[in-house]
Structures are given as structure tokens and as C-alpha cells.
Amino acid sequence: MRDAFLVFGQPLIEQAEIDEVVDSLNKAWIGTGPKVHQFEKDFAAYKGVPYAAAVNSCTAALHLACLTLEFAPGDEVITTAMTFCASVNSIIHAGGTPVLADVNPHTLNIDPAAIEARITPRTRAIMVVHYAGRSCDMDPIMDLAARHGLTVIEDCAHAIETEYKGRTAGTIGHIGCFSFYATKNIVTGEGGMLISSDKAAMDRCKIMALHGMSADAWARFSDAGYKHYQVVDHGFKYNMMDIQAALGLHQLPRIDRYWNHRAAIWQRYMQAFADLGIGLPAPVEENTVHAYHLYTIRVNRECCGVERDQMLEALRARNIGVGVHYLAIPEHPYYQKRFGWRPEETPHATAYGRETISLPLSAKLSERDVDDVIEAVREICGACPAARTGATA
Numbered sequence: 516m517r518d519a520f521l522v523f524g525q526p527l528i529e530q531a532e533i534d535e536v537v538d539s540l541n542k543a544w545i546g547t548g549p550k551v552h553q554f555e556k557d558f559a560a561y562k563g564v565p566y567a568a569a570v571n572s573c574t575a576a577l578h579l580a581c582l583t584l585e586f587a588p589g590d591e592v593i594t595t596a597m598t599f600c601a602s603v604n605s606i607i608h609a610g611g612t613p614v615l616a617d618v619n620p621h622t623l624n625i626d627p628a629a630i631e632a633r634i635t636p637r638t639r640a641i642m643v644v645h646y647a648g649r650s651c652d653m654d655p656i657m658d659l660a661a662r663h664g665l666t667v668i669e670d671c672a673h674a675i676e677t678e679y680k681g682r683t684a685g686t687i688g689h690i691g692c693f694s695f696y697a698t699k700n701i702v703t704g705e706g707g708m709l710i711s712s713d714k715a716a717m718d719r720c721k722i723m724a725l726h727g728m729s730a731d732a733w734a735r736f737s738d739a740g741y742k743h744y745q746v747v748d749h750g751f752k753y754n755m756m757d758i759q760a761a762l763g764l765h766q767l768p769r770i771d772r773y774w775n776h777r778a779a780i781w782q783r784y785m786q787a788f789a790d791l792g793i794g795l796p797a798p799v800e801e802n803t804v805h806a807y808h809l810y811t812i813r814v815n816r817e818c819c820g821v822e823r824d825q826m827l828e829a830l831r832a833r834n835i836g837v838g839v840h841y842l843a844i845p846e847h848p849y850y851q852k853r854f855g856w857r858p859e860e861t862p863h864a865t866a867y868g869r870e871t872i873s874l875p876l877s878a879k880l881s882e883r884d885v886d887d888v889i890e891a892v893r894e895i896c897g898a899c900p901a902a903r904t905g906a907t908a
């Protein structure tokens with residue numbers, strides 16, 4: 516068994532980031548400044564879009580994206596039951612009413628047929644989440660959106676590198692939102708980004724990300740001369756700092772290197788667990804690129820002799836840090852109380868959320884770390900006869 520605890524999702528921070536942060540500190544330009552603007556330019560170039568707006572989290576990006584829709588009370592946004600609470604909360608904060616659709620049980624992505632069944636005259640938008648980095652099936656979703664006049668917001672928190680039929684995630688719908696949280700594929704500590712080809716929407720997001728101050732306010736302390744700002748709405752404080760962008764500037768150029776490393780780990784897990792009874796991720800769909808953000812297994816007593824929570828504990832006891840992505844949204848008491856949601860209304864997401872475990876999958880993992888994860892999982896499953904015969908779920 517390994518000596519040191521393997522922290523789940525620990526990012527790889529290299530010397531260039533450390534030097535760049537120190538440079539910000541030395542120059543004492545620590546707020547929003549040249550590094551944030553450069554990071555926006557670099558990210559826009561990476562995505563091949565004209566505009567990108569850096570913010571302090573993907574949650575903020577999702578909130579701003581929803582705000583561009585200027586919801587009237589009762590306006591609905593359809594989203595997935597298999598996501599982080601931030602997706603749903605951002606809809607609520609913008610004054611919308613979230614409506615949940617179930618997932619496809621193999622891809623864990625929102626099911627276009629379930630979306631269609633939830634569309635009402637009040638539906639304004641669809642918020643998709645490319646779960647684990649696997650692209651949603653965007654063609655039928657964009658068709659639905661076009662037919663019903665809906666905006667599509669892509670929660671790309673897992674999906675910086677994701678592609679669907681030659682198009683990159685965040686550019687297929689109307690607005691894309693990205694996360695650089697500490698566990699995500701590239702990191703700025705906390706941080707997020709918005710992209711859209713809709714200039715008016717991007718301008719609106721930028722204004723609302725900084726107190727609702729007029730666009731010029733972003734440059735008001737530069738040497739171009741003092742500019743008075745005007746408050747044009749009651750906005751938020753969502754801007755990214757140069758200290759954060761200092762990390763992103765050096766993480767972004769390594770995105771392919773990190774992706775290759777995670778892809779190799781993914782393949783090793785696939786081979787190492789092929790003879791166990793546990794559920795493994797579905798093959799990657801043709802004509803798509805998976806971002807390999809989460810490697811999730813599915814565990815229950817029938818397939819490997821232990822319940823999910825027992826396996827979480829057994830892995831922790833072997834010094835392997837793991838995650839759960841996610842308990843389905845209707846499992847949480849707040850949403851049950853406020854919207855009357857019940858877990859059985861989205862049965863695929865609920866069943867999955869009760870059986871899933873995310874194994875370590877980050878750029879920082881060494882061969883040895885991966886060996887340790889594999890050994891621990893095999894040991895725990897090996898204790899069970901069903902696993903040895905390879906019985907499937």
C-alpha cells in the first residue's frame with residue numbers, strides 16, 4: 516500500500532507558473548490587468564473564437580451567461596440531472612426556473628429526447644454539460660433549440676478539449692463556460708472563461724462581471740488616461756486577477772501534453788479493469804474528442820461485491836483519494852424542497868449517482884500513482900467472487 520495519500524485531482528504546477536505569479540507580485544499589478552487580457556486572447560485563439568471573457572469561476576460564467584437571457588418570472592431552462600450544483604444554481608440566481616432532464620445511461624449526458632419532453636412555452640434555454648469531458652450529442656440538441664427558439668449554454672467545466680464533429684466545445688451552442696478550478700484540466704486556482712461569437716452577449720457579460728460598469732471601466736487605470744465610468748446595471752464582482760491569469764498563461768500551452776498524459780492513464784485503467792465486474796466508461800463516440808476529465812467507474816454489490824460507499828472507504832483506507840461526480844441533483848434537500856423534485860423522476864442519473872466513483876486522473880499522476888490506483892481497485896474487487904468471474908452489472 517502507498518505511504519502518502521494520493522490527493523484526488525491535484526493539478527500539476529510547474530516553475531513557469533510560479534515565476535509568473537512572482538512577477539505579478541514584484542510588479543504589484545495583482546488585480547485585473549495585462550495578464551488577464553493576454554490569457555483571454557490566448558484562450559480565444561485556442562478556441563478559434565473572436566472573444567473570450569475571463570472571470571473568477573465557471574459558476575460566475577454560467578450566471579452571466581444566464582443573465583444575458585433576462586429571464587421573466589417563470590422562464591424555464593432545461594438542464595441535466597447529472598451535474599454539479601453550480602449549473603442549476605446559476606439558472607436560479609439569474610431568475611430562471613431550472614427544469615431537469617434525465618441522462619442517457621451509457622454516456623451520462625443529457626438525453627435529447629428527455630429535453631424535448633420537457634419543452635414548454637416557457638422554455639428559454641438549454642444548459643448542456645459535457646459530462647466527464649464526453650461531448651453531448653449536439654446535433655439533435657441544436658435542432659431542438661432552432662425549432663423552439665432556445666439559447667444553448669454549454670457548461671464546459673469538464674470539456675476544454677472536447678470536440679464534436681470537428682467543432683470545439685463551447686462554440687456549438689450560443690455561449691460556452693469554462694472552469695480553471697484546482698481540479699480541472701488546466702487551472703488558475705479559481706477561474707473561469709466565457710466564449711461566444713455573439714458580441715452583444717459578450718459585452719453584456721463583461722459589464723455584468725464588473726459591477727455593471729460601462730465597458731471602458733476595464734481599462735480605467737491604464738496609462739491611456741483616466742476614464743470616468745458609468746454604472747449601467749447592478750452587476751457583480753466576477754473579474755479574474757492577474758495572479759490567477761499568471762497560472763493560466765502557462766497552463767494553456769501545455770493543454771495537449773496534459774491531455775495526452777490523461778488519455779494514456781485512461782487507456783491503462785480501461786485495460787486494467789476490463790476483467791472486473793465494475794462498470795467502465797463507454798467507448799468514445801466516433802468523430803468526437805473526449806477531454807478525459809473524469810474517469811468514472813460504476814460499482815454495486817452485484818457486480819463487485821461491495822457497495823459504492825464501501826468502495827470509497829476501502830480506497831481511502833488504501834490512501835487513494837477519490838471523488839463522486841455526482842449525486843444526482845434531485846437527491847439534494849434544497850431542490851426537493853424548492854422544486855418538489857424526486858430522485859425517481861430522473862432514474863438514470865439517480866442510479867448512476869448512487870454507484871459512481873471517480874478515480875484519480877490528473878496531469879500530476881506518475882506511473883507509480885496509477886499502479887497504486889489499479890492495485891487498490893483490483894484488490895478490493897478481487898475479494899469478491901462476482902468480480903473474479905467477470906460478471907457484468
Ligand SMILES: *Cc1c(COP(=O)(O)O)cnc(C)c1O
Nearest residue numbers: 572573574599601672694695696
Ligand atoms: C467545476 C464545475 C462547475 C463550477 O466551476 P467553478 O469554476 O468551480 O465555479 C460547474 N459545472 C460543472 C459541471 C463543474 O464540474
